[in-house]
Each structure stands twice: as C-alpha cells, then as structure tokens.
Amino acid sequence: MEYKDYYKILGVDKKATDKEIKSAYRKLARKYHPDVNSSPGAEERFKGINEANEVLSDPEKRDKYDRLGSDWRHWQQAGVDPNDFWTQFATGGASGPRGGRVQYGNMGDMGDIFGGGGSAGADVFSDFFNAIFGGMGGAAAQQAGGGFNRASQSRRGQDLEHAVEISLTEAYLGTVRVVNKDGQRLNVKIPAGVKTGSKVRVRGKGGGGAGGGQTGDLFLRIKVASDPRFDRKGDDLYTTVPVDLYTAVLGGEVSVPTLTGDARLKIPAGTQNGQKFRLRGKGMPSLKNKGQHGDLYARIEVPLPAQLTSQQRKLFEELRKTS
Template sequence: MNYKDYYKIMAVDKTASQDEIKTSYRKLARKFHPDVSKEKDAETRFKDINEAYEVLRDKEKRAAYDQLGSNWKAGQSGFTPPPSWQDQYQQGNGNFNAGAGGQGDFSDFFESLFGGGFGGGQHAARGRRSMQGQDSNAKILIDLQDAYTGATRNFTLQDQVVDQQGRTQTKDRTLKVSIPKGIKPGQKIRLKKQGQAGVGGAPNGDLYLEVGFNPDSLYTIEGADITTELSISPWQAALGEKVKVPTPTGHIDLSLPKLISSGSKMRLKGRGLPCKVAGDFFVKLKIVFPKSLSTEEEALYQSLKALATNSDKNIEDEA
C-alpha cells in the first residue's frame, strides 16, 4: 500500500485555505467526472480527488493527516501507519465520520487511517457512500421587458443523466424561474437543490442560471444602460421638434434641440434597467431623408439651397 499525497492530488499547497481547497475540488471534479471527461484515467482520478477532498475538507482529518505526513515516512511504498496511530486517532473518536463528503469506495490507504473506529461501523460505511451533489451552471435568455418589471417564466434545460446500463443520455427538465426586477446581463439566479443529485441520501447541489437577453429589434443592452435608435426627418433635426420615443415601459415625449446632427445621443438619466443603481436610456438620432420628392418638395429644397448659397456668399464677401 502506497502513501497518498492528498495535497498533490488536489493541486494545492499544504498551506491552502478551505476555500482554495473547495475551489480546486470543484474544478478537478468537473474535469475528471467519468460521465463527461475524455481523460483515459478519469474514473481513477475522480475517485482519488474525492478521497483527497474527504480528508482535506475536514478540519480534524486534515490535522491528523498533516501530523502523519510530518512524522512518518510519507511517499514510500509499503506504507503502514505508525504503531501509535490506531490508539491516537481510531479509538472511539466519533468526530471522524468517514465519508461526510466522499463518493464511492475509498482506497486501502484511507481505510488504514480513517476506517474502523471513525464514525463507527455501519454508520461509517453508509457515510462513505454519501456526497452532496455538485453545483450546476446553465444559461437562460429573457426578454428585456422581464428585467424591467420582473416575471416568472418556465425554462427547459437539458440534463445529462446515466441510465441503468451506464449510458449517458439527455433528459429535458422544465423549471419555473422567478426573474428579479432589474437583473442585468451576466448576472446569475441561484436555484437551491436543483443542481446535480446527491449520493447516498445527501442533498442535491445548487443550480446557477446565467442570464442573457433575447435579441431586440429596438434596443441595445450594455450593462444597465439601454440604447435605441430613432429616425427623424431633416426638418425635425433643423427645427427641434418634439418626438415620441419607444421605451420598454411605454412611449415618452422627447424635445429635440434645434440643428441637432445625425448620430447624436440624448441621455435620459435613470430610465435604463431598474437595478439598485439604475442605468440610463440613450436615444441615438438618425436623420432620414424621404425616398422620393414631390414637385413641391423639390422646389422647397431648391429654395433652401438658394438661401444657403446666398448665405455662404455673404459670408465670403464680408471676409
């Protein structure tokens, strides 16, 4: 039986914090999970990772393991615990519950250290087969209107499940999700116990839904800010008229300044997504000419051209 370096298996230093160990475990468990991993030794690595995490996640097991590592011949083949280990750590110490977070059978190395008296007989055996389910992540798309008002929507997700023959299959699952008012692109909604199933009666993990927005023909979304493009006529741009602007909460009246240029942006403060710090709503103006001119309209444009030409000539004469 060989000594196992649990820190090396978990790809962390011996001084790693519990948060660092947990983060590394989640990363490695996803990488080597036999149902999804393409690594040749995925199943073996997955078992080693769970075993290492079972020890390092527990304060007392980790302390005992650290003491063993510093006082025994760690790393050599033919490893057996020192004679004092059984008396020191395995005699009725109920605090050591083998399997509080593990999955499947553990190695002889683990059993030699934490089996038997730790957790007590059949209870420990059951514990070794239990592990809380992993957290899952998915993406959903919502309408902009939902973020303005809040809503409840049904979403169908595709889960990867293993059937009785050990084959991975896709199964649809529909969830009712509450969309909070003011949610922004990229934010996540947490659904408790909707992640991967727990093992041995342990609770399921959580499901995190990353929110995106369905494409919208009227609006562009950047963080909490919303932008819409509004077409205006040349005379509206020149004279500065009042125009109607569509927003996700209804049309509003907007007064244009005189002689505004195409491409200009007007800002409506606080009318973007209603987050804790509300975003802004921007109106980007685009001057659009008519596709055709009547005889009268063409005459008016000719008159305007003549006026502009005379104005330019007067400026040159004064210069």
C-alpha cells in the same frame, strides 16, 4: 495496503499552511477534473487529489495522519504485518480512529471552481483513507471488536440547469416562468434587470443527494431576446429616432420609444445627424443596485429627402444663397 503520501500528491511541503494547501488543491483540481480532462488516469488522479485535500485541510485528520506517517515507516522497516500495525494504532500508541460518516470534502471549493456542488467519480476514497478515518479496518480490528465498516459517503446532489428565454420588456419589468420538475410545477420569479447569461437559483430543486446529502439546486439560465427597437449595453439602452430635416433644422419635439411607452424629447435647432441625447433613468433596472436604472440614449437620424418638388428645390436654392 499502499501508503498514501498526501503531501506529495498535492505537491506541498509537510509544513505547508492551510492557504498553501488550499491553493495547491484548487490548482490541481482544475487541471484533473473529469469534466475538463478526459485523458486516461485523470479521474483517478482527481480522486487522489480530493482525498489528499480531505485529510490535509482538516486539522484533526491532518494531525492523525502526520502521527501515522512516522509510525508507518517504522513498522514497514521492521517487517511487521500491517494488521499488527492497525491493532497498535487502534488500541495503543496512537489515538484510535473514530467511526462515523466521512463527509465529501470542501464542496465550497469545488463549487467555486466548477459552478456546481461536486463531481461524478470523485466521491470514493481509498482503502488507506477508510482504514484510518472510517473504521479500524483489517482482521486485527475485527478481533479488537471494532469491526470494519467502509465510511458512508454523504454527497450533495447535482445542480441542474434549465434554459429560459424572455423578452427585453420582461427583463425590464421582471417576470415569472413555470418550470416542470419531476411532475412538479414550479413558479420561478425572474427579477428585473437580468441579462443574457444571468442565472436564477431555485434552492433545493436540483438532483437528489446521496447518503443523506443535501439536494442540489436548480438554475434557470436566462437568455434575453433581442428587441428591434433597442441595443443594450449593461444597464443602458440605445435607440435610433428618425427626425425630419425641418425639425432638425428648426428644433422641436420628437417621440422616443422606451420600455414603458413613448417619451417626448425636445431637440434644439440645428440638431445634427447622429447626435445623441440622454434620457436619464430610462434604461434597464440594475440587478445589483435595487431602485437604480441605467439611461436611454436616443441617436438622431435625419433622413434627406430623395426627391424634391420644384417649390422645395427653389426654397433650398434660396437658402443656399443666404448661407
């Protein structure tokens, strides 16, 4: 049976702190995760990285492994049968390994790295691991009455995604979408203020777990359809308001579209083409700060008349003389 040098696998010193171990694990997991690395041997390397982290991130397992390390070298150098070593380890000089279930380690870390709960192909530990932590292992352990049972694996179910498109008005007001999952109709509430790329989580409606593990979650990935009236930047909205030349020159009231109906805006005399006016609180609701809204910016567009009547031309000529 091959000895596993977990410190070497993670590239850390034997005196490494928990923080250093976690950092090394996350770095290597990103590099060798099967979802991002399809090179030959990457999946096996990833399994080894996960197994090393399972041991070194758990104080009890790490302590048992550290005591095993020096004993292992002693028995190897003495040329003793490995089965004798396991008997000694299980019944004598070192504390015997406990039976029971081995949890797949550090699911939270994997969720932070890859946005889900675990990875295919990374849930099988080596015989070396199982012999230490999942049962006595080997023929000598059978003689000792402990039996050898491969550690049962508990793994959280896979998170699932479902794409949903909603209108800008629905994103403003909030809405509900019906999702069919395995013949079950789920009414999922989409909160006001979501953006394209937002994800709405439905807990416990993803893939089934293995070995008694938790069911994964279902995520609705939101796409907010474009609205020809508005441009959105964060929680602010921008719209273009056409204003006739006379109102721009003399001032007056104009109608501005909002997502809850038209609003009236007073513009001063001499308003310029391209000038912007802010309507406070008329933008999108904030998803993070409940009760707060962005602003709506109305950009004034003053179209010039393409053709003038003779009377209009005469008036403009008189106006030019006075300017």
